[in-house]
Amino acid sequence: MKNTTDYLKNVNDYQESNYRCNKCRDMMFIIQEDGTAKACECRSIRIAEDKLKASGVSEEFRKMRFENFDYSKSKETMLAYSKAKSYSKKFEELRVARQNSIIFCGQVGSGKTHLAMSIGNVLLDTGAGVIYMPYRSSITNLKQSITDEENYQREINIYKNAQVLMIDDLFKGRITESDINIIYEILDYRYFKNLPVIVTTEKSIGDLLEIDEAIGSRLYEMSKNYVAEIVGEKLNYRIYG
Ligand SMILES: [Zn+2]
Structure with a gap:
């Protein structure tokens, strides 16, 4: 305005x-x-969005487009690409649906972050508020502020209430109980408020369920039709017999 x-x-x-x-x-x-x-309680969210727009991360982020994604690597990459594309096209109708989220499972180099960011960029272009949450650093920051209740609430509120939340590399590294609690707090809130998430992770849906059943099942329920697993290279090296 x-x-x-x-x-x-x-x-x-x-x-x-x-x-x-x-x-x-x-x-x-x-x-x-x-x-x-x-x-207003939305103020901190808008500030975080502006930060994303202004930050260096954002410049790299903004370069990640469907147009410069190489989907010819494997059949799964192609499938993931088409799911991502269809999700971004249908976002306006999806966002109010029970299943309004998308999750990319795959190893490093599978292109999952590129695809997630491509969606983020399409949504940002249409004026949606997208908050980028790089899992490792964000969870570390949240844990550091956990003893300062006000600060913690302000930080976590951004992830809970963002119009669209992109969690990059969910559960990368060693997972502690407080990591699980924080992620559960965010996802459970978003699940009940019908707020979409875009998730990338090296874990499979099965892994996520094993890490925490409540988190895994929430995520699956939110993204059912849009679960993209890119196993990629591994397939070529699998030994049969
Ligand atoms: Zn407001």
Whole structure:
């Protein structure tokens, strides 16, 4: 919203549902009964989005497009590509559905992150709020702030409430109980609020279920039709007999 005229025009043109946040109508603050302004809870999410737009990660991120993805590597890569493409095309109808998420399982170099980011870019281009959560560093940050309740809530709130959350490399590395608890808190919340996730992981759905049944089953339920497993190279080296 650039200025008051824009804002008023938008108020007249848009229905309630066109606001990304109905509580503050995208003003990021709320006027309270006593006339003072209070920051809306969506504010920290918007700030994180702007950070993504402004950060160096984002530049690399923005280069990851369907147009520069090589899907000719294997049959599974091609299948994953077409699932990703169809997900991004149907996103508007999918986002309100029970199954509104997508998950890419595959080893390093399988192209899963490229595909996830390609979807993210299509959604960003249409104005959706996409939050990028690089699993390893984000989980470390969250755990460091766990003793500071206010700080922790502010951080985790971003991942819980983002319009679209992209978790990159879920459960990479050693997994502790507090990693599981944090991820469960985020996913369970998003599951009940019907908020989509885009996940990449080296684990299979079976692995995820084994790590934590509640997390695995939530993720599967949210993305059923859009589970893309890219085993890739491994296939060529598998020894039969
Ligand atoms: Zn708001």
